[in-house]
Amino acid sequence: MIDFDSIDWSDIGQATLDTLAMLSGSLILTVAIGLPLGVVLFLASPGQVWANRVAHLGLSLVVNLLRSVPFIILLIVMIPLTVALVGTSLGVVGAIPPLVVAAAPFFARLVELALREVGRDTIEAVTAMGATTRDLVLRALIPEAMPGILAGITVTAVALVSFTAMAGVVGAGGLGDLAIRFGYQRFQTDVMIVTVVLLLILVQLLQMAGDRLVRHFSRR
Protein backbone atom coordinates (compact mmCIF):
# COMPACT_ATOMS: atom_id res chain seq x y z
CA MET A 1 0.00 0.00 0.00
CA ILE A 2 1.41 3.35 -1.04
CA ASP A 3 0.01 6.24 0.94
CA PHE A 4 2.69 9.00 0.66
CA ASP A 5 2.16 9.73 4.43
CA SER A 6 5.60 8.63 5.51
CA ILE A 7 7.44 10.91 3.08
CA ASP A 8 9.74 13.47 4.62
CA TRP A 9 8.99 16.44 2.37
CA SER A 10 11.86 18.50 3.70
CA ASP A 11 14.23 15.74 2.48
CA ILE A 12 12.63 15.96 -0.90
CA GLY A 13 12.88 19.73 -0.91
CA GLN A 14 16.57 19.58 -0.03
CA ALA A 15 17.18 16.94 -2.69
CA THR A 16 15.43 19.06 -5.32
CA LEU A 17 17.62 22.05 -4.44
CA ASP A 18 20.75 19.87 -4.58
CA THR A 19 19.80 18.58 -8.01
CA LEU A 20 19.13 22.10 -9.27
CA ALA A 21 22.44 23.33 -7.84
CA MET A 22 24.41 20.49 -9.45
CA LEU A 23 22.58 20.95 -12.74
CA SER A 24 22.98 24.71 -13.00
CA GLY A 25 26.60 24.75 -11.79
CA SER A 26 27.71 21.96 -14.09
CA LEU A 27 25.68 23.21 -17.09
CA ILE A 28 27.21 26.70 -16.94
CA LEU A 29 30.73 25.28 -16.76
CA THR A 30 29.98 22.69 -19.44
CA VAL A 31 28.87 25.39 -21.86
CA ALA A 32 31.78 27.66 -20.89
CA ILE A 33 34.28 24.88 -21.67
CA GLY A 34 32.43 22.89 -24.35
CA LEU A 35 31.54 25.82 -26.61
CA PRO A 36 35.11 26.99 -27.24
CA LEU A 37 36.24 23.37 -27.48
CA GLY A 38 33.56 22.69 -30.11
CA VAL A 39 34.57 25.81 -32.04
CA VAL A 40 38.22 24.73 -32.03
CA LEU A 41 37.23 21.22 -33.15
CA PHE A 42 35.30 22.76 -36.03
CA LEU A 43 38.01 25.25 -37.04
CA ALA A 44 40.63 22.48 -37.04
CA SER A 45 38.54 20.19 -39.24
CA PRO A 46 39.50 19.72 -42.90
CA GLY A 47 38.73 22.67 -45.18
CA GLN A 48 38.33 25.19 -42.34
CA VAL A 49 40.54 28.13 -41.38
CA TRP A 50 42.75 26.23 -38.92
CA ALA A 51 42.54 22.94 -40.84
CA ASN A 52 45.00 20.66 -39.04
CA ARG A 53 44.75 16.91 -39.33
CA VAL A 54 46.88 16.11 -36.27
CA ALA A 55 45.20 18.63 -33.95
CA HIS A 56 41.74 17.60 -35.07
CA LEU A 57 42.48 13.90 -34.67
CA GLY A 58 44.10 14.42 -31.26
CA LEU A 59 41.23 16.50 -29.94
CA SER A 60 38.66 14.09 -31.34
CA LEU A 61 40.41 11.23 -29.62
CA VAL A 62 40.37 12.95 -26.22
CA VAL A 63 36.75 13.93 -26.66
CA ASN A 64 35.73 10.41 -27.66
CA LEU A 65 37.72 8.89 -24.82
CA LEU A 66 35.93 11.05 -22.25
CA ARG A 67 32.59 10.35 -23.90
CA SER A 68 33.10 6.60 -23.81
CA VAL A 69 34.07 6.28 -20.12
CA PRO A 70 30.94 5.38 -18.10
CA PHE A 71 30.09 8.27 -15.78
CA ILE A 72 30.18 6.16 -12.63
CA ILE A 73 33.80 5.20 -13.41
CA LEU A 74 34.76 8.78 -14.23
CA LEU A 75 33.26 9.86 -10.90
CA ILE A 76 35.53 7.53 -8.95
CA VAL A 77 38.67 7.87 -11.07
CA MET A 78 38.46 11.64 -10.84
CA ILE A 79 38.33 11.85 -7.04
CA PRO A 80 41.96 13.00 -6.59
CA LEU A 81 41.61 15.58 -9.37
CA THR A 82 38.30 16.78 -7.93
CA VAL A 83 39.88 17.27 -4.51
CA ALA A 84 42.74 19.20 -6.11
CA LEU A 85 40.29 21.41 -8.01
CA VAL A 86 37.59 22.22 -5.46
CA GLY A 87 39.00 20.97 -2.16
CA THR A 88 36.52 18.14 -1.69
CA SER A 89 35.17 15.19 -3.60
CA LEU A 90 31.94 15.20 -1.62
CA GLY A 91 28.58 16.94 -1.83
CA VAL A 92 27.22 19.14 -4.55
CA VAL A 93 30.55 20.90 -5.04
CA GLY A 94 32.45 17.62 -5.33
CA ALA A 95 30.02 16.37 -7.97
CA ILE A 96 30.43 19.31 -10.31
CA PRO A 97 33.95 18.62 -11.71
CA PRO A 98 33.15 15.04 -12.85
CA LEU A 99 29.80 16.21 -14.26
CA VAL A 100 31.58 18.87 -16.32
CA VAL A 101 34.32 16.51 -17.48
CA ALA A 102 31.66 14.06 -18.63
CA ALA A 103 29.37 16.60 -20.29
CA ALA A 104 31.74 19.14 -21.87
CA PRO A 105 33.21 16.80 -24.53
CA PHE A 106 29.72 15.58 -25.36
CA PHE A 107 28.51 19.16 -25.74
CA ALA A 108 31.61 20.15 -27.75
CA ARG A 109 30.75 17.45 -30.29
CA LEU A 110 27.22 18.80 -30.57
CA VAL A 111 28.62 22.30 -31.12
CA GLU A 112 30.93 21.01 -33.85
CA LEU A 113 27.96 19.35 -35.57
CA ALA A 114 25.88 22.52 -35.33
CA LEU A 115 28.72 24.58 -36.86
CA ARG A 116 29.03 22.14 -39.75
CA GLU A 117 25.49 23.08 -40.77
CA VAL A 118 26.62 26.63 -41.56
CA GLY A 119 26.81 27.02 -45.35
CA ARG A 120 30.17 26.92 -47.12
CA ASP A 121 29.21 30.06 -49.09
CA THR A 122 28.40 31.90 -45.86
CA ILE A 123 31.79 31.12 -44.33
CA GLU A 124 33.58 32.09 -47.55
CA ALA A 125 31.55 35.28 -47.92
CA VAL A 126 32.50 36.41 -44.41
CA THR A 127 36.14 35.43 -44.92
CA ALA A 128 36.16 37.32 -48.23
CA MET A 129 35.02 40.46 -46.38
CA GLY A 130 38.35 40.54 -44.60
CA ALA A 131 37.05 39.10 -41.34
CA THR A 132 39.49 37.89 -38.70
CA THR A 133 38.89 34.38 -37.38
CA ARG A 134 37.47 35.98 -34.25
CA ASP A 135 34.95 37.98 -36.32
CA LEU A 136 34.10 34.86 -38.27
CA VAL A 137 33.36 32.91 -35.10
CA LEU A 138 31.55 35.59 -33.12
CA ARG A 139 29.68 37.39 -35.89
CA ALA A 140 28.89 34.55 -38.26
CA LEU A 141 29.46 30.99 -37.07
CA ILE A 142 27.92 31.17 -33.60
CA PRO A 143 24.90 33.31 -34.57
CA GLU A 144 24.22 31.05 -37.58
CA ALA A 145 24.56 27.88 -35.52
CA MET A 146 22.61 29.26 -32.54
CA PRO A 147 19.52 27.03 -32.96
CA GLY A 148 21.73 23.91 -33.13
CA ILE A 149 23.82 25.06 -30.18
CA LEU A 150 20.70 25.69 -28.06
CA ALA A 151 19.34 22.26 -28.99
CA GLY A 152 22.73 20.88 -27.91
CA ILE A 153 22.51 22.68 -24.56
CA THR A 154 19.06 21.17 -24.02
CA VAL A 155 20.22 17.62 -24.78
CA THR A 156 23.27 18.14 -22.56
CA ALA A 157 21.13 19.49 -19.69
CA VAL A 158 18.89 16.42 -19.83
CA ALA A 159 21.93 14.13 -19.88
CA LEU A 160 23.29 16.02 -16.86
CA VAL A 161 20.06 15.36 -14.95
CA SER A 162 20.58 11.64 -15.32
CA PHE A 163 24.29 11.96 -14.44
CA THR A 164 23.38 13.80 -11.21
CA ALA A 165 21.39 10.74 -10.14
CA MET A 166 24.62 8.74 -10.07
CA ALA A 167 26.48 11.47 -8.24
CA GLY A 168 24.84 10.14 -5.07
CA VAL A 169 27.76 7.72 -5.02
CA VAL A 170 29.99 10.55 -3.81
CA GLY A 171 27.33 11.72 -1.35
CA ALA A 172 26.26 14.60 -3.55
CA GLY A 173 22.60 14.23 -2.67
CA GLY A 174 19.89 15.18 -5.09
CA LEU A 175 16.70 13.53 -6.28
CA GLY A 176 18.33 10.56 -7.97
CA ASP A 177 20.27 9.78 -4.80
CA LEU A 178 17.07 9.93 -2.80
CA ALA A 179 15.37 7.55 -5.21
CA ILE A 180 18.20 5.06 -4.89
CA ARG A 181 18.60 5.26 -1.09
CA PHE A 182 14.94 5.27 -0.07
CA GLY A 183 13.11 3.90 -3.01
CA TYR A 184 15.46 1.12 -4.02
CA GLN A 185 17.47 0.20 -0.94
CA ARG A 186 14.68 0.68 1.66
CA PHE A 187 11.71 -0.26 -0.52
CA GLN A 188 10.00 3.11 0.08
CA THR A 189 8.17 3.05 -3.23
CA ASP A 190 6.36 6.30 -2.47
CA VAL A 191 9.64 8.24 -2.25
CA MET A 192 10.79 6.69 -5.50
CA ILE A 193 7.59 7.69 -7.27
CA VAL A 194 7.76 11.28 -6.04
CA THR A 195 11.42 11.70 -7.01
CA VAL A 196 10.87 10.17 -10.43
CA VAL A 197 7.90 12.46 -11.03
CA LEU A 198 9.98 15.47 -9.97
CA LEU A 199 12.83 14.43 -12.29
CA LEU A 200 10.36 13.97 -15.11
CA ILE A 201 8.94 17.45 -14.52
CA LEU A 202 12.47 18.88 -14.49
CA VAL A 203 13.41 17.17 -17.76
CA GLN A 204 10.14 18.22 -19.34
CA LEU A 205 10.65 21.84 -18.33
CA LEU A 206 14.21 21.82 -19.68
CA GLN A 207 13.03 20.36 -22.98
CA MET A 208 10.20 22.87 -23.33
CA ALA A 209 12.42 25.83 -22.53
CA GLY A 210 15.06 24.55 -24.96
CA ASP A 211 12.56 24.01 -27.78
CA ARG A 212 11.18 27.50 -27.28
CA LEU A 213 14.63 29.08 -27.50
CA VAL A 214 15.52 27.05 -30.58
CA ARG A 215 12.33 28.21 -32.28
CA HIS A 216 13.03 31.80 -31.32
CA PHE A 217 16.47 31.70 -32.96
CA SER A 218 15.46 29.80 -36.11
CA ARG A 219 15.17 32.03 -39.17
CA ARG A 220 15.33 29.51 -41.97
Next chain:
Amino acid sequence: MIQFESVAKTFTTGGLPALHDVTLSIAASEIFGVIGRSGAGKSTLVRLINGLERPSSGRVVVDGQDVGAARPADMRALRRRVGMIFQQFGLLSSATVADNMALPLRIAGVPADARKARVADLLDRVGLAAHGHKYPGQLSGGQKQRVGIARAIAGDARILLCDEATSALDPETTRDILSLIADLNRDLGLTIVMITHEMEVVREVCDRVAVLDAGRLVETGPVADIFLRPQAAETRRLLAQAGEGHADHADFPGRVVRLTFEGDAIAQPVLTRVARETGVDLVVLGGHIGRFRQGRYGQLTLGVTGDAEAAVAALATYGAVS
Protein backbone atom coordinates in the same frame (compact mmCIF):
# COMPACT_ATOMS: atom_id res chain seq x y z
CA MET B 1 43.92 46.35 -61.91
CA ILE B 2 44.34 42.55 -61.78
CA GLN B 3 47.30 40.65 -63.25
CA PHE B 4 47.89 36.91 -63.47
CA GLU B 5 51.52 36.12 -64.27
CA SER B 6 52.09 32.47 -65.25
CA VAL B 7 49.81 31.32 -62.46
CA ALA B 8 49.44 27.62 -61.72
CA LYS B 9 47.38 26.05 -58.97
CA THR B 10 47.55 22.46 -57.84
CA PHE B 11 45.47 21.33 -54.88
CA THR B 12 47.30 19.40 -52.19
CA THR B 13 44.61 16.72 -52.30
CA GLY B 14 46.26 15.71 -55.57
CA GLY B 15 44.85 15.29 -59.05
CA LEU B 16 45.55 17.37 -62.12
CA PRO B 17 46.41 21.06 -61.72
CA ALA B 18 43.26 23.18 -61.49
CA LEU B 19 45.07 26.00 -63.32
CA HIS B 20 47.97 25.85 -65.74
CA ASP B 21 50.26 28.75 -66.64
CA VAL B 22 47.53 31.39 -66.72
CA THR B 23 48.61 34.88 -67.77
CA LEU B 24 46.01 37.58 -68.14
CA SER B 25 45.36 41.17 -67.27
CA ILE B 26 42.09 42.79 -66.27
CA ALA B 27 41.83 46.56 -66.66
CA ALA B 28 40.24 48.94 -64.15
CA SER B 29 36.51 49.52 -64.67
CA GLU B 30 35.97 46.76 -67.20
CA ILE B 31 33.53 43.87 -66.94
CA PHE B 32 35.63 40.81 -67.55
CA GLY B 33 33.99 37.42 -68.10
CA VAL B 34 35.51 34.02 -67.48
CA ILE B 35 33.73 31.15 -69.15
CA GLY B 36 34.30 27.42 -69.30
CA ARG B 37 32.61 24.17 -68.59
CA SER B 38 32.15 22.85 -65.05
CA GLY B 39 35.50 21.97 -63.47
CA ALA B 40 37.49 24.12 -65.92
CA GLY B 41 39.01 26.11 -63.03
CA LYS B 42 36.86 29.24 -63.10
CA SER B 43 36.15 29.38 -59.37
CA THR B 44 39.78 28.65 -58.58
CA LEU B 45 40.81 31.55 -60.82
CA VAL B 46 38.48 34.03 -59.17
CA ARG B 47 39.34 32.82 -55.65
CA LEU B 48 43.01 33.57 -56.32
CA ILE B 49 42.08 37.24 -56.72
CA ASN B 50 40.92 37.65 -53.10
CA GLY B 51 43.28 35.11 -51.62
CA LEU B 52 40.72 32.42 -50.81
CA GLU B 53 43.30 30.28 -52.64
CA ARG B 54 47.01 30.90 -53.04
CA PRO B 55 48.88 30.23 -56.30
CA SER B 56 51.19 27.20 -56.39
CA SER B 57 53.45 29.15 -58.74
CA GLY B 58 53.36 32.48 -60.54
CA ARG B 59 51.99 35.75 -59.19
CA VAL B 60 48.57 37.30 -58.81
CA VAL B 61 48.77 41.06 -58.41
CA VAL B 62 45.64 42.96 -57.41
CA ASP B 63 45.70 46.74 -57.16
CA GLY B 64 49.48 46.62 -56.73
CA GLN B 65 49.36 43.95 -54.02
CA ASP B 66 50.97 40.53 -54.58
CA VAL B 67 48.13 38.38 -53.23
CA GLY B 68 50.13 35.17 -52.83
CA ALA B 69 52.72 36.95 -50.67
CA ALA B 70 50.30 39.10 -48.62
CA ARG B 71 50.61 38.91 -44.84
CA PRO B 72 47.37 38.33 -42.90
CA ALA B 73 46.72 42.03 -42.14
CA ASP B 74 47.44 43.06 -45.76
CA MET B 75 45.21 40.24 -46.97
CA ARG B 76 42.32 41.47 -44.81
CA ALA B 77 42.87 45.03 -46.04
CA LEU B 78 42.85 43.81 -49.65
CA ARG B 79 39.69 41.78 -49.10
CA ARG B 80 37.91 44.88 -47.86
CA ARG B 81 38.53 46.43 -51.29
CA VAL B 82 37.38 43.34 -53.18
CA GLY B 83 33.73 42.33 -52.89
CA MET B 84 32.47 38.89 -53.82
CA ILE B 85 29.06 37.39 -54.58
CA PHE B 86 28.13 33.73 -54.75
CA GLN B 87 25.73 31.35 -56.46
CA GLN B 88 24.09 30.42 -53.14
CA PHE B 89 24.35 34.05 -51.91
CA GLY B 90 26.15 33.19 -48.64
CA LEU B 91 23.98 35.47 -46.49
CA LEU B 92 23.66 35.11 -42.74
CA SER B 93 20.21 33.59 -42.27
CA SER B 94 20.21 34.72 -38.64
CA ALA B 95 20.67 38.40 -39.48
CA THR B 96 18.27 40.88 -41.09
CA VAL B 97 18.88 42.27 -44.57
CA ALA B 98 20.20 45.51 -43.04
CA ASP B 99 22.49 43.64 -40.62
CA ASN B 100 23.82 41.50 -43.47
CA MET B 101 24.75 44.65 -45.36
CA ALA B 102 26.29 46.16 -42.21
CA LEU B 103 28.51 43.15 -41.48
CA PRO B 104 31.52 44.16 -43.61
CA LEU B 105 31.30 47.66 -42.09
CA ARG B 106 31.23 46.21 -38.58
CA ILE B 107 34.26 44.08 -39.41
CA ALA B 108 36.05 47.15 -40.77
CA GLY B 109 35.28 49.03 -37.53
CA VAL B 110 32.96 51.66 -39.03
CA PRO B 111 31.11 53.50 -36.22
CA ALA B 112 27.41 52.76 -35.71
CA ASP B 113 25.94 56.00 -37.06
CA ALA B 114 28.05 55.93 -40.22
CA ARG B 115 27.07 52.28 -40.64
CA LYS B 116 23.41 53.11 -40.41
CA ALA B 117 23.65 55.85 -43.01
CA ARG B 118 25.64 53.63 -45.38
CA VAL B 119 23.15 50.76 -45.04
CA ALA B 120 20.26 53.12 -45.84
CA ASP B 121 22.12 54.15 -49.03
CA LEU B 122 22.80 50.55 -49.95
CA LEU B 123 19.18 49.47 -49.41
CA ASP B 124 18.14 52.22 -51.81
CA ARG B 125 20.86 51.48 -54.31
CA VAL B 126 19.78 47.82 -54.75
CA GLY B 127 16.05 48.54 -54.56
CA LEU B 128 15.36 46.91 -51.19
CA ALA B 129 14.47 50.02 -49.16
CA ALA B 130 11.28 48.37 -47.88
CA HIS B 131 12.97 45.11 -46.88
CA GLY B 132 15.73 46.12 -44.47
CA HIS B 133 14.10 44.51 -41.43
CA LYS B 134 13.36 41.17 -43.14
CA TYR B 135 15.39 37.98 -42.85
CA PRO B 136 16.93 36.36 -45.96
CA GLY B 137 14.53 33.43 -45.60
CA GLN B 138 11.68 35.83 -46.43
CA LEU B 139 13.23 37.01 -49.72
CA SER B 140 13.19 35.70 -53.30
CA GLY B 141 16.42 34.52 -54.94
CA GLY B 142 16.83 37.76 -56.86
CA GLN B 143 16.34 39.81 -53.71
CA LYS B 144 18.87 37.67 -51.85
CA GLN B 145 21.44 38.33 -54.56
CA ARG B 146 20.72 42.05 -54.28
CA VAL B 147 21.57 41.80 -50.59
CA GLY B 148 24.72 39.91 -51.58
CA ILE B 149 25.69 42.68 -54.00
CA ALA B 150 24.99 45.45 -51.48
CA ARG B 151 27.08 43.61 -48.89
CA ALA B 152 29.91 43.11 -51.38
CA ILE B 153 30.17 46.83 -52.19
CA ALA B 154 29.36 48.11 -48.68
CA GLY B 155 32.95 48.91 -47.81
CA ASP B 156 33.66 50.91 -50.98
CA ALA B 157 34.97 47.94 -52.94
CA ARG B 158 36.90 48.72 -56.13
CA ILE B 159 36.53 45.19 -57.50
CA LEU B 160 33.50 42.88 -57.55
CA LEU B 161 33.98 39.15 -58.06
CA CYS B 162 30.92 37.20 -59.17
CA ASP B 163 31.12 33.40 -59.00
CA GLU B 164 28.10 32.01 -60.89
CA ALA B 165 26.11 34.84 -59.31
CA THR B 166 23.07 34.32 -61.54
CA SER B 167 23.20 30.55 -62.01
CA ALA B 168 20.58 29.90 -59.33
CA LEU B 169 18.17 32.48 -60.78
CA ASP B 170 15.48 32.34 -63.46
CA PRO B 171 16.15 34.17 -66.77
CA GLU B 172 14.17 37.27 -65.91
CA THR B 173 15.78 37.69 -62.48
CA THR B 174 19.15 37.01 -64.10
CA ARG B 175 18.57 39.95 -66.42
CA ASP B 176 17.65 42.23 -63.48
CA ILE B 177 20.76 41.27 -61.55
CA LEU B 178 22.98 41.69 -64.60
CA SER B 179 21.64 45.15 -65.25
CA LEU B 180 22.23 46.07 -61.59
CA ILE B 181 25.82 44.89 -61.95
CA ALA B 182 26.24 46.85 -65.19
CA ASP B 183 24.86 49.96 -63.45
CA LEU B 184 27.38 49.61 -60.63
CA ASN B 185 30.15 49.32 -63.20
CA ARG B 186 28.95 52.46 -64.98
CA ASP B 187 28.16 54.57 -61.89
CA LEU B 188 31.00 53.58 -59.58
CA GLY B 189 33.65 52.47 -62.05
CA LEU B 190 33.80 49.07 -60.36
CA THR B 191 36.04 46.49 -61.96
CA ILE B 192 33.96 43.34 -62.33
CA VAL B 193 35.09 39.76 -62.83
CA MET B 194 32.20 37.56 -63.81
CA ILE B 195 32.52 33.79 -63.71
CA THR B 196 29.80 31.86 -65.46
CA HIS B 197 29.03 28.83 -67.55
CA GLU B 198 26.17 30.72 -69.21
CA MET B 199 27.18 32.22 -72.58
CA GLU B 200 24.32 34.70 -72.70
CA VAL B 201 25.46 36.26 -69.40
CA VAL B 202 28.83 37.02 -70.97
CA ARG B 203 27.21 38.26 -74.16
CA GLU B 204 24.94 40.69 -72.34
CA VAL B 205 27.28 42.39 -69.88
CA CYS B 206 30.96 41.66 -70.47
CA ASP B 207 33.49 43.83 -72.27
CA ARG B 208 36.12 41.12 -72.59
CA VAL B 209 36.10 37.42 -71.90
CA ALA B 210 38.57 34.62 -71.22
CA VAL B 211 37.81 31.00 -72.09
CA LEU B 212 39.13 28.32 -69.74
CA ASP B 213 39.45 24.68 -70.68
CA ALA B 214 40.79 22.13 -68.22
CA GLY B 215 42.76 24.78 -66.33
CA ARG B 216 44.25 26.38 -69.45
CA LEU B 217 43.42 29.77 -70.86
CA VAL B 218 42.58 28.96 -74.48
CA GLU B 219 41.36 32.33 -75.69
CA THR B 220 40.95 35.93 -74.45
CA GLY B 221 39.46 38.89 -76.25
CA PRO B 222 36.62 41.36 -76.71
CA VAL B 223 33.22 39.69 -76.46
CA ALA B 224 32.39 40.33 -80.15
CA ASP B 225 35.58 38.53 -81.24
CA ILE B 226 34.97 35.53 -79.05
CA PHE B 227 31.34 35.20 -80.12
CA LEU B 228 31.65 36.00 -83.81
CA ARG B 229 35.20 34.90 -84.61
CA PRO B 230 36.03 32.12 -82.14
CA GLN B 231 39.47 30.56 -82.64
CA ALA B 232 39.69 27.78 -80.06
CA ALA B 233 37.78 24.53 -80.43
CA GLU B 234 36.53 24.82 -76.83
CA THR B 235 35.05 28.25 -77.56
CA ARG B 236 33.19 26.87 -80.59
CA ARG B 237 31.93 23.97 -78.54
CA LEU B 238 30.62 26.29 -75.79
CA LEU B 239 28.95 28.53 -78.38
CA ALA B 240 27.32 25.62 -80.17
CA GLN B 241 26.10 24.15 -76.89
CA ALA B 242 24.52 27.49 -75.96
CA GLY B 243 22.76 27.68 -79.34
CA GLU B 244 24.91 30.67 -80.32
CA GLY B 245 26.62 30.92 -83.68
CA HIS B 246 25.43 29.71 -87.07
CA ALA B 247 22.82 27.04 -87.62
CA ASP B 248 23.94 23.97 -89.54
CA HIS B 249 22.04 23.23 -92.76
CA ALA B 250 23.87 20.69 -94.86
CA ASP B 251 20.65 19.44 -96.46
CA PHE B 252 19.95 22.59 -98.54
CA PRO B 253 20.29 21.69 -102.25
CA GLY B 254 21.99 24.99 -103.29
CA ARG B 255 24.88 27.00 -101.85
CA VAL B 256 24.75 27.70 -98.08
CA VAL B 257 26.20 31.06 -97.02
CA ARG B 258 26.84 32.23 -93.45
CA LEU B 259 26.67 35.97 -92.95
CA THR B 260 27.78 37.72 -89.78
CA PHE B 261 27.17 41.42 -89.48
CA GLU B 262 27.66 44.02 -86.75
CA GLY B 263 26.88 47.64 -86.09
CA ASP B 264 25.20 49.72 -88.82
CA ALA B 265 24.60 46.77 -91.16
CA ILE B 266 21.93 45.53 -88.73
CA ALA B 267 19.61 48.32 -89.82
CA GLN B 268 20.16 47.74 -93.59
CA PRO B 269 17.68 45.86 -95.83
CA VAL B 270 20.44 43.41 -96.71
CA LEU B 271 18.50 40.48 -98.12
CA THR B 272 16.07 42.33 -100.35
CA ARG B 273 18.84 44.50 -101.80
CA VAL B 274 21.14 41.60 -102.56
CA ALA B 275 18.25 39.67 -104.14
CA ARG B 276 17.24 42.64 -106.27
CA GLU B 277 20.77 43.56 -107.36
CA THR B 278 22.00 40.05 -108.21
CA GLY B 279 18.76 38.32 -109.15
CA VAL B 280 19.37 35.37 -106.77
CA ASP B 281 16.78 33.80 -104.49
CA LEU B 282 17.64 33.77 -100.81
CA VAL B 283 16.18 31.36 -98.24
CA VAL B 284 16.68 32.06 -94.54
CA LEU B 285 17.72 28.71 -93.05
CA GLY B 286 18.48 30.03 -89.59
CA GLY B 287 19.73 33.03 -87.73
CA HIS B 288 19.28 35.54 -84.99
CA ILE B 289 19.90 39.12 -84.04
CA GLY B 290 21.63 39.55 -80.72
CA ARG B 291 23.00 42.25 -78.48
CA PHE B 292 26.40 42.72 -76.94
CA ARG B 293 27.10 45.23 -74.22
CA GLN B 294 28.53 47.38 -77.04
CA GLY B 295 26.17 47.22 -79.99
CA ARG B 296 24.17 44.62 -81.84
CA TYR B 297 25.04 41.84 -84.23
CA GLY B 298 23.28 39.38 -86.54
CA GLN B 299 24.10 35.91 -87.77
CA LEU B 300 22.21 34.52 -90.76
CA THR B 301 22.48 31.18 -92.48
CA LEU B 302 21.18 31.64 -96.05
CA GLY B 303 20.40 29.24 -98.87
CA VAL B 304 21.24 30.71 -102.30
CA THR B 305 19.80 29.56 -105.63
CA GLY B 306 21.03 31.30 -108.78
CA ASP B 307 24.39 33.06 -109.24
CA ALA B 308 25.97 32.15 -105.90
CA GLU B 309 29.29 33.94 -106.57
CA ALA B 310 27.57 37.25 -107.25
CA ALA B 311 25.42 36.84 -104.15
CA VAL B 312 28.43 36.10 -101.94
CA ALA B 313 30.25 39.15 -103.27
CA ALA B 314 27.22 41.36 -102.64
CA LEU B 315 26.63 39.96 -99.14
CA ALA B 316 30.29 40.50 -98.27
CA THR B 317 29.81 44.27 -98.51
CA TYR B 318 27.55 44.07 -95.42
CA GLY B 319 29.52 41.70 -93.22
CA ALA B 320 31.70 38.64 -92.96
CA VAL B 321 30.74 35.73 -95.20
CA SER B 322 31.74 32.11 -94.89
